[in-house]
Amino acid sequence: xHLAEYKGxxxxxxxxxxxxxxxxxxxxxxxxxxxxxxxxxxxAGKTSIKFGKGSVTVSIGTAQIPTEIGKIDFKVxxxxxxxxxxxxxxxRLKVYFNNTTNKLVQGNVRIPVIRK
Numbered sequence: 001x002h003l004a005e006y007k008g009x010x011x012x013x014x015x016x017x018x019x020x021x022x023x024x025x026x027x028x029x030x031x032x033x034x035x036x037x038x039x040x041x042x043x044a045g046k047t048s049i050k051f052g053k054g055s056v057t058v059s060i061g062t063a064q065i066p067t068e069i070g071k072i073d074f075k076v077x078x079x080x081x082x083x084x085x086x087x088x089x090x091x092r093l094k095v096y097f098n099n100t101t102n103k104l105v106q107g108n109v110r111i112p113v114i115r116k
Contacts, residue, residue, distance in 0.1 A: 018088045019047055022074040023081035027063055039063045039076055047075040069093050069106045 022030075031037050039061040047059040059075040065083075070093045074083060090096065095106040097113065104111040 018086060019049070020072050020074045020084060020086045020089050021047075021049055021059075021077055021081055022063065022083045024060065024076055024078050025080065026082055027074070027076050030063075030065070037063055037065060043075075049075070049077060049079075051079070051081075068109055068111060069095050069104065 027037075027039065040063070041061040043062040044060050045058050048056045049059075050056045057077045057079045060078055061076045063074050063076055065072050065074055072085065072089055072093075090104075093106060095104050097103075098105050101110075102113050102115060104113060
């Protein structure tokens with residue numbers, strides 16, 4: 001699965017989260033396109049995220065997603081959340097966001113990011 005195939009559904013997350021996250025509905029949409037992606041429910045409850053002033057949301061599992069920039073473990077949340085790529089994973093994968101060209105950059109790989 002390539003990042004371009006996600007049609008702009010992966011967003012760089014510049015917030016405080018140290019984990020990449022995705023909402024359950026987005027995960028379910030992804031497995032319609034790629035049924036080889038599975039969720040590891042043994043990790044359920046090991047991650048909790050708070051978005052802004054909202055309440056804490058606990059993960060329901062982890063999905064390892066293969067992308068053009070490497071495999072990324074997304075914590076699946078029962079919340080209306082797009083695929084959010086955290087800065088820690090960007091650092092681990094040696095990826096940066098070029099805001100002047102709206103692309104994720106990893107060596108010679110350039111992945112367009114659509115701003116909304």
